[in-house]
Amino acid sequence: MRIVVVGGGVGGLTAAHRLGGEGHEVLLLEGSAELGGKIRRRRVAGVEVDVGAEAMVNRRPEGVGLAAHLGLDVVHPTTASSRIWTRGALRPLPRTLLGAPLDGDGLVASGVLSPEGAQRALAEVVAPVEGDPSVGDLVAARFGDEVTDRLVEPMLGGVYAGRAREISARAAAPALLALAERGSILQQAAALPVDARPVFAGLEGGMGGLVAALAAGAFEVRTGAQVRTVARRGEGFEVTWAATSEEGPRPHERTTADAVVVATPAAPTARLLADLAPDAAAELRAVDHASMAVITLAFALDDVPRLAETDASGFLVPPVDGRRIKASTFSFAKWGWVRAAGAAEGVLHLRTSLGRVGEETALQASDDELVARSLADLREAVGLEAAPVDTHVQRWGGGLPQYRPGHVDRVARVRAAVAPVPGLVVCGAAYDGVGVAAVIGSAERAAAELAP
Ligand SMILES: Cc1cc2nc3c(=O)[nH]c(=O)nc-3n(C[C@H](O)[C@H](O)[C@H](O)COP(=O)(O)OP(=O)(O)OC[C@H]3O[C@@H](n4cnc5c(N)ncnc54)[C@H](O)[C@@H]3O)c2cc1C
Incomplete structure (x- = not known):
């Protein structure tokens, strides 16, 4: 079967990897210049660190199972524990x-x-x-x-x-x-079985390693290929895309396929399905998204001796406390590999995140301003006075779908509207869970539906 996968986030990559591995002829089209979607690594103070997703749930099988299948080394966060910054103090x-x-x-x-x-x-x-x-x-x-x-x-x-x-x-x-x-x-809590397994898993070198390993699968990839239309042609489909390359935009390109996996966020999926499955498109159009920013900060080890000793992996911030950041992850304390890689460069890394649904205007600030807000809150929360030696600001516009009440029924209606189109499947963060493991699960189900 010739299959086009639209979207090169972890959902599309998982589907392409699996279908390519089964011997199908697979072409993955990714609109941006790089694969990975919300999984992305950037070099900060000489170390490649995750600037999007940094972990996956360990207590469901899909993420760690796929990592094992790909031969990747799964690691777990250290025993450092998270705090809540509320009512004027960091609390357990x-x-x-x-x-x-x-x-x-x-x-x-x-x-x-x-x-x-x-x-x-x-x-x-x-x-x-x-x-x-x-x-x-x-x-x-x-x-x-x-x-x-x-x-x-x-x-x-x-x-x-x-x-x-x-x-x-x-x-x-x-x-x-x-x-x-x-x-x-x-009352029931006392009787709940204690699950001794770590809650989260990551990868040595960051979650970006998952993208690299999936991309090495048996399928063809085009980046800079923004898919414009997916239309029925006979028993199959015609897919068109606007291609951009280093030389600039090229005229629309097209291909045909027996089947299509649409693994894009809700809004582009709605556009692509507008004619093919209009009821699904209408449902997906109603899914709201939140924007956020992840700020990575690297400090010289000598400047932050007290922080380097912390037994906290970071802290969460309730909105009711009126702070600027909503969380900070002390990546050096949470991940052994981040601490070791940072130490080799004489630095330690941490990150903050800003932005909840409806707070888009707060993110309309310069990178320097977002860094300054992060530093101001860190100063108050943990007494961090040092200036960072390197920073990175990653904005995630519309990065996370909002599962409003009724979402499960909405997803059932989307699937019911897509099902009558033979050879068409959807997967990704819009459906059965936003986490990496859930997205991998949705992609594996979509692939299995196409090629049982
Ligand atoms: C800041 C942040 C931190 C997160 N942290 C975690 C975490 O620690 N653990 C966890 O489990 N989850 C985390 N998540 C959630 C998780 O990372 C995402 O939900 C998941 O990676 C989404 O994967 P996806 O493949 O569904 O979509 P995406 O990653 O959004 O990929 C979709 C891809 O489709 C492409 N695309 C869109 N339109 C088109 C088109 N027309 N043609 C071609 N390509 C197109 C996009 O460029 C993108 O690459 C985080 C998310 C964010 C934003």
Whole structure:
């Protein structure tokens, strides 16, 4: 079968790798100049570090399974633990499920909540769950608004760059929803089996290694190939794209295929499917996106001796605290390979992130300004006074889809609208989870649908 894959993020690459490996003739078309999408590495102070996704969930099989299949060395974060910067101090992160408390004593001891907030949280209100509530509303109804504001918000701010009261519990927190449907979350928490496996996995040298390994698969790649149309031609498809190369734009190019995998974000997918599957396009057009920026900072080791000793892997920041950044990851403390590579250059790396859905105007600032905001918050949070020796600002416009209440049903409607077009499949972050592992899972399912 001749197959065109549109989009060279981890979704498209996974589908192309698998289908090419099965002997199909695969052409992957990527609109930008490089493969990887939201997985990207850049050199900061002499070290290639991730400036997009930096980890994948370890407790589901797709990501680590693919890495093992590709012969990549999976590594896990160190035992350094994350903090919450709230109520004027860095506080330990209590045991939670996406912010919903699982340990009352730990919650109180953490000091994340005010005494009144903690008291309300311990008096969990158990009530039936109706429909598809937002994660924030579900948790606030059980444990009070403060738990949503100070715990759920920073968690979802990191994963979705979203707002807790606008993100579907069914799509983003099915395990939490299942607990809530069975009764008291706090009471069940004590009996939850302890999973000894690390929560996250990464790759020695960064997640960018996954892109490089996938790209070495048995398929043809064109970068600078912005796909414009996917149209039905007889039993198959005609795909056209605008090509750009180092010499500049070239006239539209076209090819035919027996099957097409559309692995682009919701908005371009909606444009590509407008004629082929108009109902799917309409659903995808309604998916909102959040923009964010990741700021990587490298400091001379000699300038930050105290920070170098930290046992924290970084911290999250609830929006209610009114800070500029929403999180900081002390990459040198979280990843052994980042610490070692930095030490060889006499530096340590950390990163901050800014931007939640609806905060686009806050990102309309110069790179220098975003760095300055990061440094101002770091100074207050951890007393970091030194100036960085190198910085990198990566903007991710519309980087993360927002799974609003009703998302699971929306995705079912998209799939129902795509299914009648034989040879057409979709995959990527818009559907069954935004994380790298979930996207890999959606790509593997799409590939299996085409070539069972
Ligand atoms: C800043 C940031 C940090 C993240 N951190 C993590 C993390 O630590 N762990 C985790 O699990 N997840 C993380 N995520 C989420 C995860 O990285 C993404 O959801 C996932 O990588 C998306 O993969 P994808 O293939 O669906 O889409 P993308 O990576 O968006 O790839 C889609 C590709 O399609 C191309 N394209 C678009 N339109 C066209 C067209 N018309 N023609 C041809 N090509 C086109 C784009 O250029 C892009 O390369 C993060 C996301 C962001 C933004």
